[in-house]
Amino acid sequence: MADSELFQRGLKTRKQVLGEKYVDANLAGSDEFMMTFQRAVTELAWGYAWSRSGLDQKTRSILTLGILAGLGRFQELGIYTNAAVASGVTVDEIKEALVQITVYCGTPAGRQAFLAAHEALKSPKD
Template sequence: MADSDLFERGLKKRRQVLGEKYVDANLAGSDDFMMTFQRAVTELAWGYAWSRPGLDQKTRSLLTLGILGGLGRFQELGIYINAALASGATVDEIKEALVQITVYCGTPAGRQAFLAAHDALKSHTD
């Protein structure tokens, strides 16, 4: 598959998962230097990983919450809360993913993950 095909497939999936407004704002705010990153993440994460068969989007979303929480990427975790909801995950399923983060990554990571998720969920219902 040509790089441009991988980018286009990734861009479609990225917009589907994160929302057109969010993705388009990221792309519009990227100069030539930052477009190198945008292209890489769109092709690799979205065109390759998120577009693979084998796991549904909801499962990928919940796994991503666990990974981001475990790595301490709480600002990103907040973004992916909305993606998890859009993929069909329930608030209870998100809570359970956060419990796993708390148990396996420690209470400081769990607390920060719960706080980030709580903020994202509040803004989602406002």
């Protein structure tokens, strides 16, 4: 199946935000079955939502941290913490977003979000 224009646009944006090495590893580790998911997420999340002009990537990154914390997806929150930094979000802005998350999602979610972000921020970057 040829990759669509939406997939190509999404792949470019996905690599800009998450890093080429991370995205390439995800794609390389996907067999035909998992490529169905990879195509869907690349086209819908990255080719459609993240590639729109209405918000910049920094704003989308902060929103994504809040959404992931609210959903209790703390492993993903760690991944997107590094993506937020790459998108221009400062560590102080991440801390402020996490305070807001703590207040509105509750202290257990806030604590887990702080822990996930902290771990991601102190991990060595390749």
